[in-house]
Amino acid sequence: MPANSSDESAHRRLIEKYSTTVYRLGLSYLGNREDAEDIMQEVFLRYLRKPRSFASEEHEKAWFIRVAINCCKSFINSAWKRKIVPFEELGNQPAPEEADGSGTSVYEAVMALPPKQRMCIHLYYYEELSISEISKLTGIRESTVKSHLFRARASLEQKLKGDYFSE
Numbered sequence: 001m002p003a004n005s006s007d008e009s010a011h012r013r014l015i016e017k018y019s020t021t022v023y024r025l026g027l028s029y030l031g032n033r034e035d036a037e038d039i040m041q042e043v044f045l046r047y048l049r050k051p052r053s054f055a056s057e058e059h060e061k062a063w064f065i066r067v068a069i070n071c072c073k074s075f076i077n078s079a080w081k082r083k084i085v086p087f088e089e090l091g092n093q094p095a096p097e098e099a100d101g102s103g104t105s106v107y108e109a110v111m112a113l114p115p116k117q118r119m120c121i122h123l124y125y126y127e128e129l130s131i132s133e134i135s136k137l138t139g140i141r142e143s144t145v146k147s148h149l150f151r152a153r154a155s156l157e158q159k160l161k162g163d164y165f166s167e
Helices: 005-030 033-049 057-077 079-083 105-111 115-126 131-138 142-164
Strands: none
Touching: 005 033, 005 057, 005 115, 033 057, 057 115, 057 131, 105 115, 105 142, 115 131, 115 142, 131 142
16 A cells, blocks of 8 residues: 555655664764664664654654664674674775864774764764663663763773874
């Protein structure tokens, strides 16, 4: 049964609204653009296969973030991921430029963090979620989220100290 134009419009609106969030979360969690694009496609396919009605905008956003995290975890644990050779091991690939043009050292430092720290940093700073919200979405205790954020900040400070704090 074909979708009517109002359904199509609502689906398009949600995809436009959350595509950046899902993509950035996938990039943050997985570390490369291609995998993040695959995750983004999978998340929206799951939504389109079985559209949901959400109680609120917060519930809607939480659903997309939770599904993106689950897809990232599944991808990392998949047989496909275990058998492929990361592109970075094949040659030297430059990191993508930051949107503000300030260079890539901050991006590189964040991407060098362990995946759980990277995910917490992304959700806290880019998605502007509270520690409590991150805990609920990821299933990680609040104290562990705080610990991931603390360690990530310390690591970033150490890595970026030479670039930004010395003269």
